[in-house]
Amino acid sequence: MRQTKIIRTFALALLTLAGCSASSAESRDAERLPEATHTPGYKRNASTEVSVRHSTGVTLAGLGVELDPHFLSQNVTRPDGAKASDWDEIVVPRIRKMGIQRFRVMLLPHWWEPLNDNGDPNVAALDRFTFESAEMHSLYKVLDIAQEMQADVTLVLWGCPTWCDLLDPAHADVKRHFLCSSEGTNWVVEPADNEEFAESFSTVAKHLIERRGYTCIKELTPFNEPDGNIIPLERYVPLVKVLDRRLRADGIRDKVRLNLSDNTDTRRFFLEGCARDLAQEADLFNSHTYIFGYDTPNRTILDWERANVAAAARAGKDHFVGEFGSNQCVGATRQTDINRYDRGVLMTRLVVNFLNAGAVGTSYWSLIDQYYGRNEPYAAMQQLGMWRYMREAYRQDPDPGIYNSLRYDYETRPQYYAYSLLTRFVRKGSEVYPLDLGNDFAAGTAVCADDGRWTYVIANATDNTLSFDLKNALRGGSGACKVYAYEERRLPGGDEQIAPSLKLESLNGTFCVGVQPHSVLVLTQL
Numbered sequence: 329m330r331q332t333k334i335i336r337t338f339a340l341a342l343l344t345l346a347g348c349s350a351s352s353a354e355s356r357d358a359e360r361l362p363e364a365t366h367t368p369g370y371k372r373n374a375s376t377e378v379s380v381r382h383s384t385g386v387t388l389a390g391l392g393v394e395l396d397p398h399f400l401s402q403n404v405t406r407p408d409g410a411k412a413s414d415w416d417e418i419v420v421p422r423i424r425k426m427g428i429q430r431f432r433v434m435l436l437p438h439w440w441e442p443l444n445d446n447g448d449p450n451v452a453a454l455d456r457f458t459f460e461s462a463e464m465h466s467l468y469k470v471l472d473i474a475q476e477m478q479a480d481v482t483l484v485l486w487g488c489p490t491w492c493d494l495l496d497p498a499h500a501d502v503k504r505h506f507l508c509s510s511e512g513t514n515w516v517v518e519p520a521d522n523e524e525f526a527e528s529f530s531t532v533a534k535h536l537i538e539r540r541g542y543t544c545i546k547e548l549t550p551f552n553e554p555d556g557n558i559i560p561l562e563r564y565v566p567l568v569k570v571l572d573r574r575l576r577a578d579g580i581r582d583k584v585r586l587n588l589s590d591n592t593d594t595r596r597f598f599l600e601g602c603a604r605d606l607a608q609e610a611d612l613f614n615s616h617t618y619i620f621g622y623d624t625p626n627r628t629i630l631d632w633e634r635a636n637v638a639a640a641a642r643a644g645k646d647h648f649v650g651e652f653g654s655n656q657c658v659g660a661t662r663q664t665d666i667n668r669y670d671r672g673v674l675m676t677r678l679v680v681n682f683l684n685a686g687a688v689g690t691s692y693w694s695l696i697d698q699y700y701g702r703n704e705p706y707a708a709m710q711q712l713g714m715w716r717y718m719r720e721a722y723r724q725d726p727d728p729g730i731y732n733s734l735r736y737d738y739e740t741r742p743q744y745y746a747y748s749l750l751t752r753f754v755r756k757g758s759e760v761y762p763l764d765l766g767n768d769f770a771a772g773t774a775v776c777a778d779d780g781r782w783t784y785v786i787a788n789a790t791d792n793t794l795s796f797d798l799k800n801a802l803r804g805g806s807g808a809c810k811v812y813a814y815e816e817r818r819l820p821g822g823d824e825q826i827a828p829s830l831k832l833e834s835l836n837g838t839f840c841v842g843v844q845p846h847s848v849l850v851l852t853q854l
Contacts, residue, residue: 361831365834366832366842367811367841367843367849369793369842370842371795372795372840374795376796376797378772378797378798378799379799380761380763380798380800381761382762383760383761384683384685384686384761386687386759387757387759388683388755388775389648389756390755390756391428391430391689391754392428392690392692392751393431393692393693393747394434394693394695395432395470395694396433396434396698397470398698398699398701399415399469399696399698400412400462400466400469401462401463402698402700402702403698403702405495406702408720409718409737410717418823419473419696421823422823423473423695424477425825426744426748427477427748427751427752428479428695429478429479429751429755430482431470432484433481433482433483434484434486434552435483435484435486435532436489437485437525437532438463438492438494439458439463439464439494440459440461440464440528440535441456441458441532442496442499443506444506444524445457445527449521449523450523450527452527452531454531457531457535459532461496462496468540471544471545475543475544480546480756482691483533483545483547483548483549484548484549484551484552485529485548485549485550485551486516487514487516487551487558488508488509488516489515490508490513490514490517491503491515492505493702493703507525507528514558516552517559518551518563519567522567525550525570526567526570529548529574530577533548538580545583545584547584547611547612548587549586549588549614550564550567550571550588551590552590553590553591553616554590554591554598555589555590555591561597561598561601561605564602565602568610571586572609585612586610587611587648588602588610588612588613588614589603589613589615590614590615592615592616593615593616593619596635596636596639599613599640600642603639607644607645610643610645612646613646613647613648614647615649615650616651616652617649617652618651618653618655619632620654620678621654621655621656621674622654622670622789626677626681626768626770627768629677629685630681630685631685632685633647633649633681633685634685634686636687637686647687648687648690649682649689650691651692651693652678652679652690652692652693653675653692654671654674661710661711661712662711662712663712666711666743667741669846671741671743672746672747673787673789673847673848675692675747676771676787677770677789678690679754680773680787681771683773683775684760684762684771692714694712694713696715696738697712697713697715697717698717706721706724709721714740714741714743714744715739715741715744715823716734716740716741717737719731719734719739722734740822742816742819745814745819745826746848748825748826749826752825753785753852754775754783755777758775758776759775760773761773763784763786765796767790769788770789770790771786772785772787774800781852781854782804782809782852783850783852784850784852785850786841787848788844788846788848788849790845792845793843793844794842795840795841796839796840796843797838797839797840797841798838798840798841801837806834806838806839807834807853807854808854809854810828810830810831811849811850811851812826812827812828812829812849813829813849813850814847814848814849814850816847831854832851
């Protein structure tokens with residue numbers, strides 16, 4: 329990693345000495361592209377005029393992924409063949425290529441406080457915390473790459489675990505965590521004592537931000553999907569208030585935002601209750617969704633997120649889509665469409681609709697296939713990643729075709745290329761300008777970055793090539809663009825990213841755009 333940084337710095341120095349900035353190098357690359365005034369498939373006599381008009385009025389917090397910190401502590405300690413070096417050689421380079429700007433990261437309290445530090449929740453006995461545990465070092469690796477990428481991290485304390493399995497033999501007898509409520513039966517439950525919970529969460533946040541220096545940590549979320557079977561609203565609200573007070577007492581409330589609700593799908597009552605009762609404590613609200621699929625029209629997706637945005641706005645806050653995937657769910661660890669090419673089109677269409685409805689960002693579940701416990705069976709492996717795990721692990725799948733279709737370890741899925749187009753070119757700090765394509769299954773948006781450059785994203789989930797006359801009279805929106813296409817026959821393979829296919833010039837201020845069936849087209853200005 330150090331060598332890579334040195335080489336990159338040296339290369340930039342050479343460009344500077346030659347009087348060539350990185351942006352001018354990018355322009356030279358574009359000069360080698362074929363130039364055109366329309367993209368393939370465009371038909372003027374069948375085109376729809378589309379204009380960039382009004383923004384959603386919010387500034388993007390960014391697009392990201394879930395990356396829970398189990399790779400080195402759980403995957404590498406399993407007998408599947410994963411190696412610690414795979415993190416630096418496979419995972420980290422792909423994160424860099426994707427240009428990820430946000431990470432949502434799981435925390436579990438037994439990693440740093442397997443036993444209660446003392447009987448006083450107002451005083452943290454730091455020598456009793458296990459900040460050097462294997463589980464914490466696995467977390468540090470995730471935060472290291474987030475810090476390098478200047479990405480924003482949301483830490484989510486999942487809950488209080490009713491079953492612990494620590495790598496440290498000194499704590500092998502720790503099973504049900506001391507924070508757990510005696511009534512809870514889920515694998516994570518609410519705490520028996522709000523003050524102890526707040527002490528634990530605030531202490532680890534303070535350790536990570538101040539002692540370890542992770543300025544990438546921007547948000548904290550207490551509980552993943554609390555509205556399900558973790559904690560009811562009437563007990564969630566006072567717990568958040570206790571946490572807010574503790575963060576202030578520890579002097580770090582000004583360094584983190586509270587990203588609250590984290591509710592599921594149609595259970596908007598939890599979001600609405602948080603907006604009503606936690607307006608002073610919340611900085612941001614988020615919700616998760618797995619209810620939209622290939623037959624879901626844009627208007628249904630838009631209406632769902634618009635209602636969330638409206639609920640958050642009543643508290644004067646923004647709304648973020650904290651998790652999303654398709655509706656082809658089989659339990660919590662599988663979605664049957666995960667290997668389909670057109671899932672990449674669906675994921676893009678979902679993101680475009682969320683942004684058009686006023687969301688400030690999205691976080692895809694999840695970046696990689698991985699185990700959350702080194703002793704868990706194959707059925708428990710999370711298989712919703714942008715790429716897979718070790719090929720040999722899939723030999724256990726009931727469908728032999730899964731294993732037989734794999735060619736190598738950590739094989740990428742098609743959606744890796746589609747979502748990467750979004751994380752690479754839709755950046756935090758941007759403004760979103762929804763595009764009305766006049767089609768229930770084609771969605772488009774225009775995004776203006778803080779440097780004034782525009783990106784246009786169109787996802788076509790129909791069976792037909794669609795043509796658009798795209799006009800943008802705002803702030804230099806008609807400047808030449810590089811064109812990137814997510815099309816099944818043109819995926820690059822391996823972990824390389826989609827390259828631009830041509831340089832598109834506007835024709836009298838209009839981009840003449842043809843979008844192939846079941847594809848994504850991204851235009852981004854030079």
